[in-house]
Amino acid sequence: MSDEAAPVFRTVSVLTLLLALLVACGESTEPAPRTTPAPEPSMPDEVQAPFAQVANALIERMIEHSPEWAVYQGRYEGAGRVTIPNAEQRAATLALIDQALAELGEYEPERLDPAERTDLALLENRLRALRWYQEEFRGWAWMPSQYNVAGVINVLLNTDFAPLDERLALIEARLSRVPDYYAAARANLERPTLEHTELAIQQNRGGLASLGEPLEAKLEEAGFDDEARDRFLAELGEARAAIEGWIAHLEGLQAELEASGEARSFRIGAELYEPKFAFDIQADFTAAQLYQRALAEKERVLADMDEIAVGLWPNYFPDVELPEQPRDRIARLIDHLSDRHVTVDEFIPEIRRQIPALADFVREHHLLEQDPDKPLVVRETPEYMRGGGAIASVSAPGPFNPGAETYYNVTPLETYGEELAASYLREYNHWILQILNIHEAIPGHYTQLLHANRSPSLVKSLFGNGAMVEGWAVYAERMMLEAGWGDQEPEMWLMYGKWALRVIHNAILDYAVHVEGMGRDEALRMLQEDAFQEVSEATQKWRRVTLSQVQLTSYFSGYAEIYDFRERQRAALGEGFDLEAFHNQFLSYGSAPVAVIAELMGDSRPSN
Structure with a gap:
């Protein structure tokens, strides 16, 4: 994601499975199960079931437990069921976790092969994370933006996995439970944050819109008889009324919290931040250590950018004295170059134009394997997905339905108003728009997720690590420029430096705000003055x-x-290092944590 948004099929955020299981917000109508029944938890070594069998059986139980998560992964057989996010459901989730951890605990890691050993570690981490999210983080009680029925309904409506009338029947079944769903959501809330309340209002309004004309048009297309049509419209009317009631409840709650000043802070503090970082990122360092590395990397990138700026200065300001301060000359050049950009109307068409050019470059330079039979579809971001703070994202199908469309979601700039749209155009100027498309599309998220869906390990494909997914997209940007995209133009490298500072400041900002209490004014100053971001960004x-x-x-x-690992491999293999082979092998392990992939690829560095 451009730096994120919640995709329709499968988000590239680690929270997808967690939220689906905790609160529960292709071409085949009935995909064949890829497992056999689960064994009893304690069995003697001589009759212990193969690990893969137990892991796949656990996945099947998770699919049964959360039909919403199943839909995002491309499994639709339970799509008509709605998980009601109440206390009973949370208890059932904890019971599933306890049983699963007991079963997995029967396996000694050292007796498994490396691929199975890493699958075991991934499953145990994810299950413990699920428990922590439910019992300690408790977002279900203070993040009303977790509750939105529109996502799954829109997947069913827009994914051609079955005839339209069958998909509408599944949607009708889901619509019938929408009032119960929002009644449970209302009962769950305990002093939410104002920020998540506002987002929930915005996105549920978008969801309400998607359950209007678009859905009714599909109903007409299906050609239902009068009785079936009236029954569907009756369920739809009650569902829409429930969403409207939820929005009204949130608006009233928002007013109360603003008047009383008793809203929960959005900052989670170090007590929650470090364990969340450990579960989500799964790296060999702590959040505090990453923060320190980001601060150091910021200064290194600024030094590189200053060297480029000094060289470019006479080309653009031949009669102007070079400013004394590095940040001043970098900022002046970036400000000048940012005037080169497309118009508002050209923004999405230009993105569509660049995608095939990127694919050709990757193929011609032998950077990694692609699949020309699965084109990327660029579309406007659906309304129910907007408002989370990202202008672009990718919605990818799950491994059970890899043939479904992959969408590159772009929010139309017209929706931001004239002043903000102009600011975005300068932010996503001639050079940075290319970097954005590398990140989101080729060879970034789109390409990585295609490879992930081919992984023989369901565990590594389903339980993707967000740091690997986002890290790959960021790595792809630098790798493409190293390979010659942009013709080694210094302007491109200067703008890449600005983009790199965005990535670095993401880490600095997140820790500084949530752990150290950085305020809005200080944060905006840092992003604009130290990272050269437009006010819109x-x-x-x-x-x-x-x-x-x-x-x-x-x-x-x-x-x-990823970058550190690649350089270690390059040094270890010398002339035998093949970049394309490295990329293909790296991506073949699904969306596993980078440390896991490095171990499977024979990384010689000992793990901390």
Whole structure:
């Protein structure tokens, strides 16, 4: 994601599975199960079931437990069921976790092969994270933005996995439970944050819109008889009324919290931040250590940018004396270059134009394997996904339905108003728009997720690590420029430095705000003066840090791990190092944590 948004099929955020299981917000109508029944938990070594069998059986139980998560992964057989996010559901989740950890605890890691050993570690981490999110983090009680029925319904409506009338029947079944869903959501809330309340209002309004004309048009297309049509419309009317009631409840709650000043702070503090970082990022360092590395990397990148700025200065300001301060000359050049950009109307068409050019470059330079039979679809971000603080994102199908469309979601600049749209155009100027497309599309998120869906390990594909996913997209940017994209133009490298500072400041900002209490004014000053961001980007980033925690660190942490690993491999193999082979092998392990992939690829560095 451009730095994130919640995709339709499968988000590249680690929270997808967690939220789906905790609160529960392709071409085949019935995909064949890829497992056999689960064994009893304690069995003697001589009859112990193969680990893969137990792991796959656990996945099947998770699919049964959360039909919403199943839909995002491309499994639709339970799609008509709605998980009601109440206390009974949370108890059932904890019971599933306890049983699963007991079963996995029967396996001694040293007796498994390396691929299975890493699958075991991934499963145990994810299950313990689920428990921590439910019992300690408790976002279900203070993040009303977790509750939105529109996502799954829109996947069912827009994914051609079955005839339209069958998909509408599943949607009708889901609509019938919408009132119960929002009644449970209302009962869950305990002093939410104002920021997540505002987001919930915005996104549920978008969800309400998606359950209007678009859905009714599909109903007409299906050709239901009068009785079936009236029944569907009756369920739809009650569902829409429930969403409207939820929005009204949130608006009233928002007014009360603003008047009383008793809203929960969006800052989670060090007590929650470090364990969340450990569960989500799964790296060999702490959040505090990453913060220190980001501060050091910031100064290194600024020094590189200053060297480029000094060389470029006479080309653009031949009669102007070079400013004394490095930040001043960098800022002056970036400000000047940012005037080169497309118009508002050209923004999305230009993104569409660049995608095939990127694919051709990757193929011609033998950077990694692609799949020309699975084109990327660029579309406007659906309304129910907007408001989270990102202008672009990718929605990818799950491994059970890899043939479904992959969407590159771009929010139309017209929706931001004239002044903000102009600021975004300068932010995503001629050079940075290219870097954005590398990140989101080719060979970034889109390409990585295609490879992930081919992984023989369901565990590594389903339980993707956000730092690896985002880190790969950031790594892809630098790798493409190293390979010659942009013709080694110094202007491109200067703008890449600005983009790199964005990634670095994501990590700095997130930790500084949530742990050290950095305020809005200081954050905006840092982003604009130290990272040379336009006011639009800085303002959106502040909004985003108030709505998420840790995720903003995933870009820098993942990138640093991947780049460091590649350089170790290059040094170890010397002339035998093949970049394309390295990339293909690295991506073949699904979206596993970078440390796990490095171990599987024979990294010689001992793990901490």
